[in-house]
Amino acid sequence: MKRRQFLILGSIGVGSGIATLLRPQPVPSSIATPGSSAPSSVAQAIGPTGLVAPSRGDVRIVVISDLNSQYGSTNYEPEVHQAIALIPQWQPDLVLCSGDMVAGQSLALSEAQIQAMWEGFDRAI
DSSP: OOHHHHHHHHHHHHHHHHHHHHSOOOOOTTSOOTTSOOOTTSOOBOSOTTSOOOBOOSOOEEEEOOOOOSTTOOSOOHHHHHHHHHHHHHOOSEEEEOSOSSOOOOTTSOHHHHHHHHHHHHHHO
8 A cells, every 4th residue: 555545545544533533422421530440341431531532442542643843853833732632531431642753854854953852852842
């Protein structure tokens, strides 16, 4: 599969997942609210306050992608920091980062610049 086809298919999959998360979903009355005790067989809605969170099932996966900014940037936009801060509230079993974590595609970047970008990633993400 060529890179373009992979990116298109991956984008469709990620977009579908995001659309599912953003779609309003009723929370059954049998689902416990935070702080109450619920039978272990009942799924609980877990997620950031004010955002839609599907009921917890067998596995919860968070997918992030395209975190980078301009070529050579060692910093991340405020929206990236906000998104990363939300992840623990969803209590995922797995976090996948599908790419573009640093913007090091330019051949004009030095090894030191690329290293600084990864150090920025380590600090922020």
